[in-house]
Amino acid sequence: MPPRAGEARVSASGASGPGPEASGGSPPEPSGGPDSSGGPDSSGGPDASSAAPDASDARPPADEERIGGAVLARLGGVLDPEIRRPVTELGMIGGVEVDGDRVRVALKLTIVGCPAADAIEREVRAAAAGVPGVTAVDVAVSVMSPAERDALVRRVRGGRDRAPRFGPDSLTKVVAVTSGKGGVGKSTVAANLAVALAARGLRVGLVDADVFGFSIPGILGMSGARPTRVGELMLPPVAHGVKVISIGMFLERTGAGEPVRAVSWRGPMLHRTIEQFLSDVHFGDLDVLLLDLPPGTGDVAISVGQLLPHADVLVVTTPQAAAAEVAERSAAVARQTGQTVLGVIETMAGATLPDGTRFEPFGAGGGAALAARLGVPLLASVPLSTALREGGDAGSPVVLSHPTDPAAVALAAVADALATRQRGLPGRPLPVRTR
Ligand SMILES: Nc1ncnc2c1ncn2[C@@H]1O[C@H](COP(=O)(O)OP(=O)(O)OP(=O)(O)O)[C@@H](O)[C@H]1O
Ligand SMILES: [Mg+2]
Numbered sequence: 001m002p003p004r005a006g007e008a009r010v011s012a013s014g015a016s017g018p019g020p021e022a023s024g025g026s027p028p029e030p031s032g033g034p035d036s037s038g039g040p041d042s043s044g045g046p047d048a049s050s051a052a053p054d055a056s057d058a059r060p061p062a063d064e065e066r067i068g069g070a071v072l073a074r075l076g077g078v079l080d081p082e083i084r085r086p087v088t089e090l091g092m093i094g095g096v097e098v099d100g101d102r103v104r105v106a107l108k109l110t111i112v113g114c115p116a117a118d119a120i121e122r123e124v125r126a127a128a129a130g131v132p133g134v135t136a137v138d139v140a141v142s143v144m145s146p147a148e149r150d151a152l153v154r155r156v157r158g159g160r161d162r163a164p165r166f167g168p169d170s171l172t173k174v175v176a177v178t179s180g181k182g183g184v185g186k187s188t189v190a191a192n193l194a195v196a197l198a199a200r201g202l203r204v205g206l207v208d209a210d211v212f213g214f215s216i217p218g219i220l221g222m223s224g225a226r227p228t229r230v231g232e233l234m235l236p237p238v239a240h241g242v243k244v245i246s247i248g249m250f251l252e253r254t255g256a257g258e259p260v261r262a263v264s265w266r267g268p269m270l271h272r273t274i275e276q277f278l279s280d281v282h283f284g285d286l287d288v289l290l291l292d293l294p295p296g297t298g299d300v301a302i303s304v305g306q307l308l309p310h311a312d313v314l315v316v317t318t319p320q321a322a323a324a325e326v327a328e329r330s331a332a333v334a335r336q337t338g339q340t341v342l343g344v345i346e347t348m349a350g351a352t353l354p355d356g357t358r359f360e361p362f363g364a365g366g367g368a369a370l371a372a373r374l375g376v377p378l379l380a381s382v383p384l385s386t387a388l389r390e391g392g393d394a395g396s397p398v399v400l401s402h403p404t405d406p407a408a409v410a411l412a413a414v415a416d417a418l419a420t421r422q423r424g425l426p427g428r429p430l431p432v433r434t435r
Contacts, residue, residue, distance in 0.1 A: 064098040067133050071096050071103055074127040081116045082228055082235040083156055084203075084284050087124065090152050094142070096128075101135040103128045108144045110152060110230045117141070153231040156282065166278060166308060172205075172286045174311040175342070175418065176304055178334060180326025182213070182295035185347035185382070186316045188392050189411065190292035191219040193314075196399040196415035198241030202287040205236070207277050208246035209304060210294040211270055217248045221395020225249060233282045240400060245281045247273060271303040278307060288418065296326075297333040305337025312342045314379070314414075317370055319349050324366035331374050343379035344371040345414060351383040351406070359384065379417060380410040 075096070076088045087093055087107070094106030107124050109117055121139050128137040144152065166172050177190040187210065194206040208216035217223045225237035226249050236243040283289065291311070294300050304311070313334040317327040331341050346367025350360035361384070371378040382388070385407035391398040398408045399415070 063133065064100070067101075067103065067131055068096050068098045070131040071098070071105070071128045071134070074130060075105070075124060078120070078123045078127050080110075081119055081238065083230075083282070085156065087120065090155070091144070091148055092120075093124075094140075101133055102138070103131070103134050103136070104138040104140060106140045106142070108142050108148065110144055110149060111228065112143050116228075149231050153233050156233060156284075165283070166286075166289055168310045172289050173418070174289045174291070174308050175314060176209075176291040176293055176308070176311045176334070176339070177314045177316060178293045178301060178327075178330045179295050179316040179323075180328070180330045181318075181323045184295070184316050184318050184323055184327075186295065187215045187219055187292050188388065189314070189316050189345055189347060189382070189414075190290050191216055191392075192388075192397045192399045192408070192411045193415050193418065194242040194244075194288075194290050195220070195240040195397045196412050197288050197290075197419055199400065200415065200419050202419060203285060204241065205243045205283040205286045205289045206245075207274075207289065207291045208244070208248070209274055209277070209291045209300050211247045211273055211300060213294055214246045214248040216244060216246050216292055218395065219392045219397065220244060223248075223395070227281065232280075234280050236281050236283060239395075240397065243283050243286075245277050270299045271306075274300060274303050275307060295330075297330055301330065301333055302337070305334060305339060309338035311339045313339045314342055314345055315370065315374070315376075316345050316347055317366055318362040319346055319360070319364045319366040319381075320362045321366055321369070323362075324370040327370055328373055341374055341376050343377040344374065345379050346370075346381040349381040349383045351385065380414045382407045382410045 072088065072093070075093055076086050078087045079085060080087055080090055080092065083090060090110075092108050092110070094108050096106075097104040105124055105128055107121060109120070121141060125137050125139050128134060128139075166174050175193075177186050177193075179186045187208075190206065194204050198204040206216060206220075208214045210216075217225060220239040220242070222237055222239040222244065225239070225244075227237060227245065228235040234245075236245045237249070238244070291304060291308075293304060313331065315327050315331050315334075317324045327344075334341060344367050348362050349367070350358050350362075350364055353359050367378050367381055383406050385398065385405055387402040387405040388398040388407040391401045394401075398405055399411050402408055403412065
């Protein structure tokens with residue numbers, strides 16, 4: 001709909017505006033888009049010429065210009081849920097037209113069938129409707145052209161190439177969760193720590209590095225989720241505020257949505273997969289990246305050690321002496337690759353039954369003994385918990401579904417410790433921010 005006489009038309013400068021790609025690999029910074037101070041004439045991008053009404057038009061009422069500017073400013077607060085950047089900065093706002101008290105927003109989605117389309121449209125509508133003086137909002141949805149999408153990819157990458165991220169210079173704290181024996185509760189710990197850290201306002205990614213025995217999508221209730229591809233970018237699905245990637249998201253499925261192909265790869269293929277997770281998946285800037293490792297000291301643990309030698313490691317064990325002994329070997333491998341063992345988390349520890357008796361099927365003391373042998377702290381002893389197990393089965397992590405359950409309390413304490421602990425680089429604190 002072309003603007004009529006007396007109709008204000010404002011545009012957001014999008015991906016084609018001056019972007020961070022010009023700055024030689026520095027982290028993406030908001031630029032070129034309208035910010036809260038940005039009125040319709042302040043964007044400076046190539047669309048700026050359309051920021052003012054056509055010369056032939058009668059000057060629109062000042063009120064319409066004010067509304068247009070206010071709508072753009074509010075749209076600057078709408079984030080793409082997958083890329084986590086303002087839609088104005090991503091070139092997703094094609095324009096804003098104001099006609100009296102009616103507003104029309106042109107919204108450009110990144111891809112056809114964008115899974116977040118409804119959520120973005122809802123938020124855009126709400127943002128425009130929230131401007132005083134606006135009584136009706138029309139959101140015209142279209143899809144970006146390939147050129148617009150390429151510009152978005154360049155902008156989001158900020159000039160970075162495909163090199164693995166999260167290297168020693170990264171401000172992201174990398175924490176790998178490992179164990180000796182299988183089935184001791186590693187994935188449960190990793191998933192609950194991730195959502196607990198996200199709930200504390202941190203930007204969190206979780207890599208399910210258990211390529212053969214992936215279980216993170218199930219624990220986080222995202223079994224059918226797939227990454228979204230935008231050009232070369234692979235955007236990880238988000239669950240409970242955590243960006244998650246798992247091999248389970250790439251396998252062929254039956255109609256019921258369950259993966260059908262077993263994974264049986266040799267070392268080099270495994271290495272490549274982990275490498276791709278770290279380089280091709282666009283996590284954006286993260287405060288914490290957690291990795292859920294397979295049990296033991298196999299190929300994946302060695303690859304993670306090579307790819308992320310500066311990572312911190314949490315060792316998970318049950319109270320059983322045998323489990324603790326095997327866990328010690330996992331810690332040793334981590335240390336050989338240069339990783340730092342942060343501490344031990346004991347799971348499936350004794351619980352007090354409703355009648356007051358102690359229930360300790362796996363014994364007691366294994367976690368403390370392992371911590372002592374490794375010379376690291378015992379960070380938590382997570383008791384056996386039905387709520388924890390049920391939460392894992394239902395895709396609803398216990399730290400969110402039953403935060404007062406003793407197992408949730410123990411895991412939350414570890415999240416608190418991780419959230420406040422500073423990254424190992426001198427003078428570079430972990431940027432903790434609240435949303
Ligand atoms: N403290 C606990 N209380 C009750 N059940 C638990 C506890 N910790 C873990 N579980 C349950 O034990 C099972 C195994 O846990 P999980 O999958 O987290 O272990 P894992 O170490 O990741 O296993 P794998 O080695 O196969 O990757 C799950 O069903 C989980 O719900
Ligand atoms: Mg597991």
